[in-house]
Amino acid sequence: MKEKLSIVKIGGNIIEDDAALKDFLKLFSKLEGKKILVHGGGKRATAIASKLGIESKMVNGRRITDAETLEVITMVYGGLVNKNVVAQLQALNIDAIGLTGADINSIASEKRPVNEVDFGFVGDVKKVAHKSIDKLIQADFTPVFCAITHDGNGQLLNTNADTITSQLAVGMSKLYETSIYYCFELNGVLKDINDKNSVIKHITTKLYSELLAEGIIADGMLPKLENCFDALNNGVNTINMGNTNMLTQENDNFTRITL
Numbered sequence: 001m002k003e004k005l006s007i008v009k010i011g012g013n014i015i016e017d018d019a020a021l022k023d024f025l026k027l028f029s030k031l032e033g034k035k036i037l038v039h040g041g042g043k044r045a046t047a048i049a050s051k052l053g054i055e056s057k058m059v060n061g062r063r064i065t066d067a068e069t070l071e072v073i074t075m076v077y078g079g080l081v082n083k084n085v086v087a088q089l090q091a092l093n094i095d096a097i098g099l100t101g102a103d104i105n106s107i108a109s110e111k112r113p114v115n116e117v118d119f120g121f122v123g124d125v126k127k128v129a130h131k132s133i134d135k136l137i138q139a140d141f142t143p144v145f146c147a148i149t150h151d152g153n154g155q156l157l158n159t160n161a162d163t164i165t166s167q168l169a170v171g172m173s174k175l176y177e178t179s180i181y182y183c184f185e186l187n188g189v190l191k192d193i194n195d196k197n198s199v200i201k202h203i204t205t206k207l208y209s210e211l212l213a214e215g216i217i218a219d220g221m222l223p224k225l226e227n228c229f230d231a232l233n234n235g236v237n238t239i240n241m242g243n244t245n246m247l248t249q250e251n252d253n254f255t256r257i258t259l
């Protein structure tokens with residue numbers, strides 16, 4: 001039987017809240033077994049870009065990334081956010097190592113072709129170097145990935161952190177029994193977005209298509225769930241979505257997603 005590996009993702013709202021981030025990292029540090037952390041930081045990138053007089057534009061949940069924006073996201077995701085998270089994990093005795101997809105050639109991607117929209121320097125994941133990443137894990141390091149990949153020709157590319165998470169999980173499934181935890185500020189996927197207690201506890205392929213048809217899934221949740229079903233169809237064992245407390249085994253008020 002394969003060993004278990006947890007791949008945990010934190011989104012922009014947790015990163016923006018120092019206390020929430022600290023609480024999350026404490027829970028993450030106590031999570032048993034081998035683990036990988038992936039962080040976003042879209043909100044921080046938008047705020048810092050704005051201070052620099054650079055306007056941010058999102059289409060279908062993806063950032064239009066021109067050359068200037070690529071500089072900002074490299075500084076914010078690869079520098080500011082990644083290194084702060086790594087330092088805080090070190091303070092919790094987790095031997096974390098911060099990575100972009102260029103480091104140890106861990107995540108190679110391809111610049112998104114221009115169709116109706118030119119996303120600029122945005123990459124779609126092509127290859128996860130599961131064996132190289134595993135060398136770090138086997139050496140008891142905890143990889144911390146930011147939302148940056150590369151094309152193998154020296155070009156960094158911006159890649160949505162939810163997609164990085166699901167693609168990493170698919171790649172690592174060749175070696176491990178993988179579980180994804182998408183941690184965000186809500187308790188899970190909600191039946192009524194205005195009622196935080198309306199958590200849908202279990203989403204299957206069938207319920208997913210019903211929720212889509214009813215328009216219950218919208219905005220940032222659309223690409224998130226699309227990634228989930230792609231991952232489940234490609235070897236990932238379980239996916240959970242909810243607030244950071246779902247990392248403690250005591251809380252069952254979150255969304256579990258299966259085929």
Ligand SMILES: Nc1ncnc2c1ncn2[C@@H]1O[C@H](COP(=O)(O)OP(=O)(O)O)[C@@H](O)[C@H]1O
Nearest residue numbers: 011012013184188189190216217218219220221
């Ligand atoms: N049915 C739903 N249940 C929960 N969240 C939903 C739902 N439909 C849309 N959303 C939106 O999806 C968002 C989460 O996705 P996203 O903004 O990408 O977050 P993150 O930065 O954490 O990845 C929530 O903040 C919420 O506004």
Ligand SMILES: CC(=O)N[C@@H](CCC(=O)OP(=O)(O)O)C(=O)O
Nearest residue numbers: 012040041042062063147160161
């Ligand atoms: C291509 C693309 O859209 N990349 C995202 C990467 C960051 C991210 O995904 O952050 P959250 O998880 O906090 O939303 C962006 O620049 O916003």
